[in-house]
Amino acid sequence: MTKEAVVxxxxxxxxxxxxxxxxxxxxxxxQFDAELCxxxxxxxxLAQQSRDQKVQPRxxxxxxxxxxxxxxxxxxxxxxxxxxxxxxxMLARGAFSVSLQQSVIAALSSCExxxxxxxxxxxxxxxxxxxxxxKQRRPVELIMPDVAGDALLEEVDxxxxxxxxxxxxxxxxxxxxxxxxxxxxxxAAEQDFFTMKLLGYLGELDAGxxxxxxxxxxxxxFTKADQCEDCFDDPERFARMxxxxxWHHCQERFPTHKFFAAGVVGGTAYRQTxxxxxxxxxxxxxxxxxxQPFEWLVQSLR
Amino acid sequence: MxxxxxxxxxxxxxxxxxVGCWQNVYSFVGTGAVVIxxxxxxxxxxxxxxxxxxxxAFPRGNGSTPSAGAPPSGWRHLxxxxxxxxRLCSLGMGGASTAMFAIGCWQHVEPLAGSGAVAVCFALLxxxxxxxxxxxxxxxxxLTRSQSAAAPDDTSGLVDQMVSxxxxxxxxxxxxxxxxxxxxITAARRHLNAEMTLVPTGEISxxxxxREPGEDNNHADDDRESRGTVVRIERFLLDRFCVSxxxxxxxxxAGGYEQMSIWEPDIxxxxxDFIDQTGSPGPRFWHHGRCPEGxxxxxxxxxxxxxxxxxxxxxxxxxxxxxxxxKSASWPIQLRAAxxxxxxxxxxxxxxxxxxxxxxxxxxxxxxxDAYPAGITVGGALQMVGNVWxxxxxxxxxxxxPTQDLILTAPARSLRGGGFDTYxxxxxxxxxxxxxxxxxxxxxxxxxxxxxxxxxxSEDIGMSAxxxxxxxxxxxxxxxxxxxxxxxA
Numbered sequence: 001m002t003k004e005a006v007v008x009x010x011x012x013x014x015x016x017x018x019x020x021x022x023x024x025x026x027x028x029x030x031q032f033d034a035e036l037c038x039x040x041x042x043x044x045x046l047a048q049q050s051r052d053q054k055v056q057p058r059x060x061x062x063x064x065x066x067x068x069x070x071x072x073x074x075x076x077x078x079x080x081x082x083x084x085x086x087x088x089x090m091l092a093r094g095a096f097s098v099s100l101q102q103s104v105i106a107a108l109s110s111c112e113x114x115x116x117x118x119x120x121x122x123x124x125x126x127x128x129x130x131x132x133x134x135k136q137r138r139p140v141e142l143i144m145p146d147v148a149g150d151a152l153l154e155e156v157d158x159x160x161x162x163x164x165x166x167x168x169x170x171x172x173x174x175x176x177x178x179x180x181x182x183x184x185x186x187x188a189a190e191q192d193f194f195t196m197k198l199l200g201y202l203g204e205l206d207a208g209x210x211x212x213x214x215x216x217x218x219x220x221x222f223t224k225a226d227q228c229e230d231c232f233d234d235p236e237r238f239a240r241m242x243x244x245x246x247w248h249h250c251q252e253r254f255p256t257h258k259f260f261a262a263g264v265v266g267g268t269a270y271r272q273t274x275x276x277x278x279x280x281x282x283x284x285x286x287x288x289x290x291x292q293p294f295e296w297l298v299q300s301l302r
Numbered sequence: 303m304x305x306x307x308x309x310x311x312x313x314x315x316x317x318x319x320x321v322g323c324w325q326n327v328y329s330f331v332g333t334g335a336v337v338i339x340x341x342x343x344x345x346x347x348x349x350x351x352x353x354x355x356x357x358x359a360f361p362r363g364n365g366s367t368p369s370a371g372a373p374p375s376g377w378r379h380l381x382x383x384x385x386x387x388x389r390l391c392s393l394g395m396g397g398a399s400t401a402m403f404a405i406g407c408w409q410h411v412e413p414l415a416g417s418g419a420v421a422v423c424f425a426l427l428x429x430x431x432x433x434x435x436x437x438x439x440x441x442x443x444x445l446t447r448s449q450s451a452a453a454p455d456d457t458s459g460l461v462d463q464m465v466s467x468x469x470x471x472x473x474x475x476x477x478x479x480x481x482x483x484x485x486x487i488t489a490a491r492r493h494l495n496a497e498m499t500l501v502p503t504g505e506i507s508x509x510x511x512x513r514e515p516g517e518d519n520n521h522a523d524d525d526r527e528s529r530g531t532v533v534r535i536e537r538f539l540l541d542r543f544c545v546s547x548x549x550x551x552x553x554x555x556a557g558g559y560e561q562m563s564i565w566e567p568d569i570x571x572x573x574x575d576f577i578d579q580t581g582s583p584g585p586r587f588w589h590h591g592r593c594p595e596g597x598x599x600x601x602x603x604x605x606x607x608x609x610x611x612x613x614x615x616x617x618x619x620x621x622x623x624x625x626x627x628x629k630s631a632s633w634p635i636q637l638r639a640a641x642x643x644x645x646x647x648x649x650x651x652x653x654x655x656x657x658x659x660x661x662x663x664x665x666x667x668x669x670x671x672d673a674y675p676a677g678i679t680v681g682g683a684l685q686m687v688g689n690v691w692x693x694x695x696x697x698x699x700x701x702x703x704p705t706q707d708l709i710l711t712a713p714a715r716s717l718r719g720g721g722f723d724t725y726x727x728x729x730x731x732x733x734x735x736x737x738x739x740x741x742x743x744x745x746x747x748x749x750x751x752x753x754x755x756x757x758x759x760s761e762d763i764g765m766s767a768x769x770x771x772x773x774x775x776x777x778x779x780x781x782x783x784x785x786x787x788x789x790x791a
Binding site for chain 2: 083084108109111229266267269270271272278281283284285286287288
């Protein structure tokens with residue numbers, strides 16, 4: 001037996017549902033209380049913060065092949081910038097922006113690497129932050145997602161598979177492209193090819209209008225450089241020697257680029273675990289060259 | 303083969319010169335003189351280059367044992383002599399060719415004047431080349447020896463030199479101390495007391511891991527996970543400070559990289575790889591065998607485990623073991639009922655950013671070895687935590703509990719203490735252990751040395767001279783005397 005009840009008509013709620021909130025990344029319409037964009041799965045909190053605080057955050061991408069260290073680099077960068085008292089400083093906006101930093105630092109402090117980022121966009125961590133630089137009077141608002149490498153690979157090979165990646169990269173103001181140094185030093189060419197494919201993909205996005213990618217800054221970061229000390233001495237020379245295709249591509253197509261070297265750990269080993277089997281673990285955390293690419297990128301943003 | 307060629311060229315040109323003079327054919331004279339000059343330059347260059355071969359031909363230098371305290375020797379002196387000969391020859395050649403030019407001008411013999419001019423140029427080039435090679439070898443241009451060394455029969459000078467090189471531990475060994483005067487013994491012991499701290503006999507729980515309440519513990523059944531392995535340690539001495547660039551400079555200057563007897567045999571072929579930025583033997587970040595200016599008191603970095611080990615042998619010490627290092631840093635208190643948990647840091651269980659040079663608490667580079675005095679251990683050692691990681695003798699992973707068994711792709715040596723860029727203070731505790739390839743020469747890894755008390759001579763040898771005791775500075779702290787007595791006992 002059903003019990004009849006009288007429900008009040010919340011006209012203000014109906015009015016809110018009638019108003020569509022555009023996603024900050026894909027600009028698709030969403031309901032006002034949506035948590036994720038129904039088109040691209042980007043968090044709607046980005047759009048709400050932008051609207052409430054009347055700021056237009058700029059998008060900065062951190063991309064690279066799977067396993068290159070995007071999550072570790074991004075988490076470490078955010079933690080370092082939010083801890084340091086001088087130079088570039090970062091303040092997270094919104095609780096969701098702290099999740100990436102929290103998971104990465106919790107793992108590294110106990111000598112483990114964070115779990116692999118899942119390919120599903122609704123499970124990615126997004127960071128909305130305010131960056132203050134002593135050289136710039138106004139703080140810069142930035143949005144940086146931790147995109148899964150597998151999803152990137154899929155989108156590059158089969159465009160439009162991940163709408164969020166395509167829309168995000170189209171709107172990006174600058175890019176941090178990560179390259180796996182130990183693999184490059186071993187002579188494996190797949191890093192070179194994958195990075196060139198990504199650059200080619202970015203070039204295709206120019207057809208959609210907006211600022212051409214050749215005018216946007218791109219920091220190319222050799223990660224895990226602690227395993228190849230030569231890379232720290234001269235990253236540009238290292239790129240010319242070991243990734244000639246990428247180096248030439250950047251010279252021709254991306255005039256605003258610079259090579260960097262970065263490392264988070266001071267040594268690695270393997271550990272046999274009951275659940276996951278053999279996993280790589282860091283022996284100690286000693287970040288090096290993490291903030292320099294980001295500082296250069298922030299200064300180069302137009 | 304090339305020497306034969308030079309000799310042949312020299313002889314032919316000399317013959318040409320003589321025939322030219324005899325028959326008054328000035329073109330013969332001029333050509334002969336020029337070729338003689340050329341042959342001379344060539345021969346001298348070969349002589350200078352031979353310095354590199356001498357280095358490998360006589361790798362041991364004069365000292366067959368590290369305790370012999372032999373004057374520094376090796377390829378530097380040989381190259382130095384070659385350079386000196388080169389400079390003298392350049393001067394002679396320059397004078398002769400200038401004279402030839404002058405005579406040619408005076409007698410209006412144009413070929414002779416031309417030849418003289420060419421020979422002057424050769425002499426100048428030779429002089430410039432010699433100067434550049436001298437600079438590359440890091441040696442002064444003057445005709446002096448690269449390092450003042452005590453004469454072999456000058457025992458007093460030799461002892462003073464060894465003390466100044468921080469090799470006092472060698473002097474205090476049983477087999478050497480009987481040959482020294484009481485003044486020399488006192489001087490050596492004073493240095494030992496000032497530069498090393500005594501760690502008493504006792505037990506230490508190595509591999510101790512403290513768990514916070516509620517922390518995930520899937521292996522609570524493993525008893526070793528929480529208590530570690532108890533190790534008994536005999537008393538020993540540990541350097542109060544990390545080895546500084548200044549101290550390591552003595553080792554490099556004395557030809558430590560050529561004395562194969564102090565190096566591990568398995569690294570002999572690799573010693574030639576231990577070079578600095580300019581190709582000279584020395585730590586990785588040095589130039590021309592010299593430490594960077596202004597960093598003399600900073601800890602030496604860019605040295606492999608093998609270099610650290612060789613230095614320790616050269617000064618008559620050794621690297622500390624993991625339990626020794628941990629005991630001197632945490633200074634555990636032993637009670638009859640049960641051992642108290644060791645300190646996490648030399649000053650207590652809570653991290654204090656004013657006491658150690660880590661990431662976020664310091665300048666993100668090394669600091670002098672005596673900085674951060676507030677971080678001193680109970681025994682009196684500084685910077686056991688922070689500034690640079692320290693090599694120990696142990697293998698990495700040897701003291702891990704079974705559930706933390708690591709799989710290493712290559713053998714690694716143990717590192718302790720954390721460096722200036724260590725990000726988490728939880729990875730710079732007295733108990734934390736990291737590892738590194740023993741041949742790695744990183745920017746944040748240094749070392750300090752240890753010495754077993756049993757390796758020192760007993761106190762009753764030459765220690766009763768009252769006049770030497772009176773030489774001790776009046777302002778020296780009393781505790782040092784007590785510690786000295788303890789070491790002697």
